[in-house]
Amino acid sequence: MRRMNAEILSIGDELLIGQVVNTNASWLGEQCSLLGIQVRRITTVGDDREELLAAFARAWEEQDVVIATGGLGPTHDDITREAICAFFDTELVLDTSVLRDIESLFADRKRAVTNVNRDQAMVPVGATVIHNEDGTAPGYHFEREGKHFFVTPGVPYEMHAMVEKYVLPRLRAAFRSPRGSLTLLTTGIPESTLSDALPGIDRLVEGTRIAFLPSPLGVRIRITAQGDDEHTVRDRLQQLRSFIEERSGEYLFGTGTQTLEEVVGTQLRDAGMTVAVAESCTGGLITDKLTNVPGSSQWFNHGIVAYSNESKIELLDVDPTIIRSHGAVSRETAEAMAKGIRRRAATDFGISTTGIAGPSGGSTEKPVGLVWIGISSDAGTLAHDFYFGPHRIRTKQRAAQAAMDMLRRRVCSLPPIPTVLTESS
Amino acid sequence: MRRMNAEILSIGDELLIGQVVNTNASWLGEQCSLLGIQVRRITTVGDDREELLAAFARAWEEQDVVIATGGLGPTHDDITREAICAFFDTELVLDTSVLRDIESLFADRKRAVTNVNRDQAMVPVGATVIHNEDGTAPGYHFEREGKHFFVTPGVPYEMHAMVEKYVLPRLRAAFRSPRGSLTLLTTGIPESTLSDALPGIDRLVEGTRIAFLPSPLGVRIRITAQGDDEHTVRDRLQQLRSFIEERSGEYLFGTGTQTLEEVVGTQLRDAGMTVAVAESCTGGLITDKLTNVPGSSQWFNHGIVAYSNESKIELLDVDPTIIRSHGAVSRETAEAMAKGIRRRAATDFGISTTGIAGPSGGSTEKPVGLVWIGISSDAGTLAHDFYFGPHRIRTKQRAAQAAMDMLRRRVCSLPPIPTVLTESS
Structure with missing residues (x-):
């Protein structure tokens, strides 16, 4: 079977001057x-x-598939449509x-359609x-001599x-080839430790x-398999999956x-x-992630962002003497917050976070990144300490993920925190 | 003055299959x-x-400057050095x-230098x-006939x-040319309306x-200007900025x-x-964004995510008869939530959101996307309705931005909601 070649063309001045990182090309490359x-080349040009x-000429000459993105907007600097007509x-x-798509989009937003x-x-x-359900610019598909x-x-x-x-459906139909892939998602274990755990x-x-x-x-962990038929491909993927599991x-x-929020949300919903x-x-961030899941109102009741000590005491019933003796960032405060929210909301689970996101507020004993x-x-009720490093937003992200993972672990009766943490500490 | 043209060449299979996002190219484009x-093109090719x-041939033929990155590592799939020699x-x-650089790097890491x-x-x-202080692969610079x-x-x-x-020091010396740019950030106005408001x-x-x-x-809105001297460049940027303002x-x-969260946070901090x-x-999502700003504890007190009707009543003092008469997604509930959180937290401002993020829960009168x-x-106290379309997460993002913008507008004594909304509705 001949391998099909593709080129991705990314169009826009904003990409050349570095104002926008070209995530479109990497996503398309992956797809x-x-x-x-096989993507042979990614070419980025301006408007x-x-x-x-x-x-256009070079990509069309050399490849079987060309995917061009950008420059279809309504303003004068968007010239891709004119260029593709000329080409x-x-x-x-x-x-x-x-036109109906566009009119209906504007009707939904209660706005008048402009001439532009x-x-x-x-x-x-x-x-x-190619219809665009999310915006006004349609896409186009030219098919000529199998390209x-x-x-x-x-x-x-x-x-x-x-x-x-x-x-993708068009390409899949045009270039069918027995091949499959599977991505397994892990959290709580570093790449090198995970790799060591899966020798050979x-x-x-x-x-x-x-x-x-x-x-x-x-x-x-992304696995790809090839084989002479679909059955072989599935079988190979399953062998690796079992080894990893x-x-x-x-x-x-x-x-x-x-x-993770979808997974834990489904587990909670199924368990009632x-x-x-x-x-x-x-x-x-945790409630934001949980409420990204459609239907989350079935298993998520409410959340409290208690930034100040007073709000921890008033809204979560944390005993002020705990904060005085141990500090707001401590095992005792985290446990009291989890207990307090669970009792107040009358839910099955309560989770809590308290830490030093930085950039200031750290000390030798309690450094920035401690959560x-x-x-x-x-x-x-239990609490555990994590060290997520000096970057404020990354610490928030990693802490939210670790908190949801502790919830998943408890719902599934797994060890309460990642085993690698208990081994290394 | 002749404008200098450049091409960025990004090398590596991992970029083509989307395993790595090409942040190098955007950083180099910005520099x-x-x-x-002027970066005329970014080309990504495999090993x-x-x-x-x-x-190499195409870039060297067409441009004044070529910057190639990648494929200089020690393993067999890194072939950039061999190709550049051939070219x-x-x-x-x-x-x-x-060799001394490499030996000293390995001595620092207490490891033996390998033949590779x-x-x-x-x-x-x-x-x-080009010496590499952080790794083993040096870089190279070829200069031929001013290129x-x-x-x-x-x-x-x-x-x-x-x-x-x-x-950069080499390029600065070779091609000094006055040029500047400025990005102005807007929210609350669609691209086509903004474009219409700035004719010509x-x-x-x-x-x-x-x-x-x-x-x-x-x-x-991104403006770039060129001119014979720095003063002209600044003046041209300022003319456009004034027109837009x-x-x-x-x-x-x-x-x-x-x-927007940084801007409104700074405004609140400065106003005490x-x-x-x-x-x-x-x-x-709103509190997540606000607390992404370092130092937000100075002006952000606490937040409540009241998903259920009961939590709106218990935690925000929303009168149950309001919810019964007007529904949880209504002007009256939004106003009561904003008043309730402001009174409970004893802050200068209270903001609130209540809407139908979807995918289910919509009706003809109150469609998915209404917030x-x-x-x-x-x-x-006031509330306004927005229509953000059918996508749950995008509706959350747009609603959070609109809520922070209403806060900014009130802090700055601007019209309470975008004027385009009052015009079109």
């Missing part, structure tokens, strides 16, 4: 790779007609279905329109939706590749694009249980 | 722009000899100063070595240090360019990389005033 399409035409030697015509937006319903003759040229807006969420709904995994199963993708929220099961919380949250240093996380339920 | 060097040679038709020779690392002291004849070709490793902190210490702005001032960069949080002043909240937050549909936002202060 193509998952389909077995410049000559540069665009040269880039395919075609002209614009009004597409009434696109109405002009976006003019699309190139000879292209299939594909896709154009979408550069706004990431518009592009993602259009690529997922239109571009990269040579364990024929036709597979494995990659560790670390982030502040945990390490994703046996050796690092407690750290695995989900697969694919799941989030509820949680309330008392946050100090995470400042609302105490507490959990309370029928099974009892 | 070049600040020097007045493939033919692709590399083609990319400049030269060969490798031992550089004893690089010793080989990295072999550098192309005819290139100036410059720089090669550095792809590890971001190694590349940053080498570019800051060697590449792209032809208003000689030597300037303008770009509108939309996101769910608002539209950024006159016509859309109420929507402008900051400049550059500021966030405080805020508390009562969130329903935004679920903690009521309330604000309360000495000057009184």
Whole structure:
């Protein structure tokens, strides 16, 4: 089977001057790779007609698939539509279905359609329109002699939706190849420790590749497998998955694009249980994440962001003598906060955070990055200390993730905190 | 003065398959722009000899400056050094100063130098070595007929240090040219309306360019100016800025990389005033954003995420008859929540959100995406309805931004909500 080659064209001055990081290209590169399409080149050019035409010509000449993003907006600096018409030697015509999309989008937002937006319903003759449910600029698909040229807006969420709904299914149909992948999600274990726990995994199963993708929220393990038929591919993926589950099961919380909040929310919903949250240093990030999950009102009751000592005492019933004796950042305060929110909200679980997010407020004994996380339920109340480093926002992110993981661990009757922490401390 | 053109070449398979986001290119693009060097293209290719040679040839032919990063590591898949030798038709020779760098780096880490690392002291004849204080791979600089070709490793902190210490000073000396840029941040006004409010702005001032960069949080306006001297550049930027401020002043909240939460936090701190937050549909996102600002404990007291009706009644003193008569998503509930949190927390301002984030829970009268936002202060209490569309997380983001903007507007004595909303409704 011939390997298909692709080029990603990213369009926009803002990319060349470094004002925007090109996350679109990496996302598209990943999507193509998952389909077995090889991205040969990513080219970024500005909103410049000559540069665009040269880039179109070169990509179309050399590759089987071209995916271009950006420069389809309604303002004068967006020239991708004009350039693509010139390149395919075609002209614009009004597409009434696109016009209806635009009118309905504006009606939903109770705004009048402007002429500038109405002009976006003019699309190139000879292209299939890719509908944009999230914005006014449609995308285009040109197919000529077995080659594909896709154009979408550069706004990431518009592009993602259009690529997922239109571009990927088209490519999958055009270039089918038995190949599969699986992403296992871990949290609470560093990349190097995880890698040590899985010796020889990269040579364990024929036709597979494995990659560790670390982030502040945990390490994703991505497995890809190839084989002569779908059954072989599935079997190879399953062999590796079993190996990983046996050796690092407690750290695995989900697969694919799941989030920890989705996983723990589903667990609570299925168990008919509820949680309330008392946050100090995470400042609302935990409840923000939990309420990102559709239907979270079934298992999430309320949250309190108690930044000041007074609010910890008044809203969470923390005994003032605890704060005086042990400090607001302490095991005792974290435990009292978790107990207090659970009792006040009358939920099955209460979780709490109190720490020093920085940049100031640290000491030798309690450095910036120290966070105490507490959990309370029928099974009892406990708190544990974590050290998340000097960066304020990363500390908030890692603390929110660790707090939700302590909740997951308790719901699933796993060890209360990551075993690597008890081993190393 | 002739404008200097540059191309950035990013090298590595990991960039093409989307495993790594290309932050190097955006950083280099920004550095070049600040020097007045125009990046015409960013090209990303894999660790493939033919692709590399083609990319080198094209960039060197068309541009004045080429900056290539990546593929200089010690492993077999790193082939940039070999390709650059082939391209400049030269060969490798031992550089004893690089060898000393490598030996000293390994001595610091108490490790023995391997042959693989010793080989990295072999550098192309005819290139100036760029020393690497943070790793083993040196960089190279080829200068031919007034053109410059720089090669550095792809590890971001190694590349940053080498570019800051060697590449930028060289380029600054070679191509001094006055140029400047300014980014103005707006929120509460759509891109097309903003563009209509600034007629002819792209032809208003000689030597300037303008770009509108939309996101769910608002539209950024980026202005770049060139001129024969620094004074002209500053003057041109100021002319455009004044034009924009006159016509859309109420929507402008900051400049550059500021966030709305930083701006409103600074305003509160300077005024010695405080805020508390009562969130329903935004679920903690507002307090999460506010507490991302270092020092926010000075002006942020506490927040309550009251998801259930009971918590709105118990924690925010919302009269149960209000919820029964008007519903939890209503002007009356939003106003009562803002008043309630302000009174309970004894702050100068109280802000509130209540809405239907979706995907379920909408009706014809109250569709998914409807959010009521309330604000309360000495000057009184009011709430306004917004329609943010069908996407749960985007609705949360846009509602949090709109709530902080209502706070900013009240602190600055501006119209309480965006004027475009009162015009169109």
